[in-house]
Amino acid sequence: MNQLGVVVVAAGKGLRMGTKESKQYLRLNGKPILVHTLEVFNRMQDVDEVVLVVGADDVERCETYVRDFGLTKVKHVIAGGSERQHSVYQGLAALNTDWVLVHDGVRPLIREEDALRCLQGARQSGAAVLAVPVKDTIKIVNEVGVITTTPDRKSLWAIQTPQAFRRLALMAAHEDAAGEGFLGTDDAMLAERAGTEVHVVEGDYTNIKITTPEDLDWAEYLLGKRGAMN
Ligand SMILES: Nc1ccn([C@@H]2O[C@H](COP(=O)(O)OP(=O)(O)OP(=O)(O)O)[C@@H](O)[C@H]2O)c(=O)n1
Numbered sequence: 337m338n339q340l341g342v343v344v345v346a347a348g349k350g351l352r353m354g355t356k357e358s359k360q361y362l363r364l365n366g367k368p369i370l371v372h373t374l375e376v377f378n379r380m381q382d383v384d385e386v387v388l389v390v391g392a393d394d395v396e397r398c399e400t401y402v403r404d405f406g407l408t409k410v411k412h413v414i415a416g417g418s419e420r421q422h423s424v425y426q427g428l429a430a431l432n433t434d435w436v437l438v439h440d441g442v443r444p445l446i447r448e449e450d451a452l453r454c455l456q457g458a459r460q461s462g463a464a465v466l467a468v469p470v471k472d473t474i475k476i477v478n479e480v481g482v483i484t485t486t487p488d489r490k491s492l493w494a495i496q497t498p499q500a501f502r503r504l505a506l507m508a509a510h511e512d513a514a515g516e517g518f519l520g521t522d523d524a525m526l527a528e529r530a531g532t533e534v535h536v537v538e539g540d541y542t543n544i545k546i547t548t549p550e551d552l553d554w555a556e557y558l559l560g561k562r563g564a565m566n
């Protein structure tokens with residue numbers, strides 16, 4: 337029993353993007369960002385099913401995307417919650433698989449081979465996330481704008497998705513966090529606080545999360561470049 341499910345979370349409002357339309361529905365090279373993301377997992381042989389978590393008002397339009405773009409592995413389109421963590425939990429509960437990859441709908445540049453290496457990392461060690469070493473010097477700055485410390489860059493990684501776990505273990509970590517009112521910005525945080533050793537698998541700098549307007553040009557350029565290479 338090694339079934340793999342993918343939770344793609346896309347129920348956010350995209351406030352930092354500042355567009356009327358939520359960022360996951362903006363088009364890159366003529367196709368919604370979310371569709372670019374889903375196509376990657378739809379192509380992956382190891383993936384058994386995908387659950388897509390979206391805003392309650394967007395379920396219908398996403399069901400249309402699933403049909404129109406032939407996203408045959410997307411078995412469920414469901415409504416998410418007010419925080420990313422709540423949306424992920426809804427997705428986990430809709431699956432029935434042993435393993436799960438949790439991925440942001442707004443990371444359309446994920447490469448199949450990196451997602452697969454993340455999964456293999458988790459299958460070997462229990463839990464794994466894609467990440468890249470931080471290139472800048474990072475400072476801890478206090479509330480009045482003064483630097484207090486400079487952490488050693490050697491130990492700093494920028495964490496991405498997908499993040500891979502045993503599904504039931506991640507659900508238990510979510511339930512524990514929810515019971516204590518803890519909100520994390522990624523799933524690894526919840527697994528870490530539940531005592532799971534989460535391993536880092538080196539990913540790729542191009543797996544950006546589309547967050548602010550300048551990310552759109554960069555993503556369109558990268559998608560175009562990949563298309564030209566295929
Ligand atoms: N309640 C939420 C919040 C976020 N997400 C999803 O989590 C991913 C990463 O979140 P982020 O980039 O922060 O997206 P938003 O919350 O939409 O952006 P912002 O914080 O700027 O409003 C996105 O695919 C987003 O749609 C979600 O499914 N449910």
Ligand SMILES: C[C@](O)(CO)[C@H](O)COP(=O)(O)O
Nearest residue numbers: 420440495496497521522545
């Ligand atoms: C999960 C994540 O994409 C890892 O980098 C990130 O933590 C999401 O954070 P956000 O606060 O929702 O942007």
